[in-house]
Amino acid sequence: MKYITNIEQIEQIPKAEREKLKAVADTHSFRVSEYYLGLIDWNDPADPIRRLVIPNIAELTNWGHLDASNEAANTVVQGVQHKYPDTALLLCNEACGSYCRYCFRKRLFMNDNEEAVKDIGPGLGYVRQHPEISNVLLTGGDPLLLSTGRLTDMIESIRAIDHVQIIRLGTKMTAFNPWRILDDAPLLELLSTHSTPYKRIYFMNHFDHPRELTDPVIECLDKLIRAGVILTNQCPLIAGINDDPEVLSELFRKLSWIGCPPYYLFQGRPIAGNEPFKVPIVRGWEIFREALRHGAGLARRARFAMSHETGKIEILAVDDKHIYLRYHRAKDANLRGRFLVYERDDNACWLDDLVPVGDAPKFARESLTDVLSGPE
Structure with a gap:
């Protein structure tokens, strides 16, 4: 698969516009697969696939932080994040098949970033020493950009750790380049060998829009299912891409039909460069609620949540006066289920923007230490 990394190569964009967008691509990395580029309707300036991967001049607006969820605070070994007791993240790659413009880890693709590692040996050592870890997520970046040989070494090494039950691969390669799976029989054999009846491999897919679900993609997902892999989908709510209840409902329904049901719909993190993609929490809830009015139960399984630095917070409801939330996961045991x-x-677009009612904590970065000490 050919990948394009220079905005000047995209002749469908007028030259004058390409020159303006070069500054954006130089600030926030640009990369797109030739296949995915072919999904764009160039006659539609608001095309959602175009908006997903083609730079936007508004990305240069001074807004947000590169690490809005403070993932650095959860880094226990280089390349390893351990925020919740039973799950460890191994950042095993610093590149993706294409770069989503709203990416929440775009910092990984900057030249001076060294969070992701090629050698996951120290990370595996950490996992071995922590028997509470039952889930290991290979992420980054996208692990499917690694060779099948390297993936084999990683997956076999993780499977050798007895207390790890589930291996997850966080990937959007199924959307960006389905032939990564379709043309790689050894990869499918690897997955089939190590996704066992008692210890499954999960693909945490990332489809944002129903137009991504092309015939090659569906064939790719079918091969994964037949190899014993469990599929699910998680994606953020993104302005101009899926912030429409009809689009979101169609996405959820089609995902359920093809065996990749929705898992999380995320509130977009306030990441540097992501101002043009923000959707306020209240509007997001209204879109999500309306989308869930359609489809059978498997199309309505998603939780609407935000990955805040203190935990994964589910957005439960909104009325005329209040926003109701609950900790689905929490870094601090005292906050779990609160x-x-x-x-x-x-x-408001993020928890820190909200004003609490009663004793609900106000989450500001400068007072986070007090918050994490737990309720009185």
């Missing part, structure tokens, strides 16, 4: 009520703010 119910939160905040004043309704139709402009």
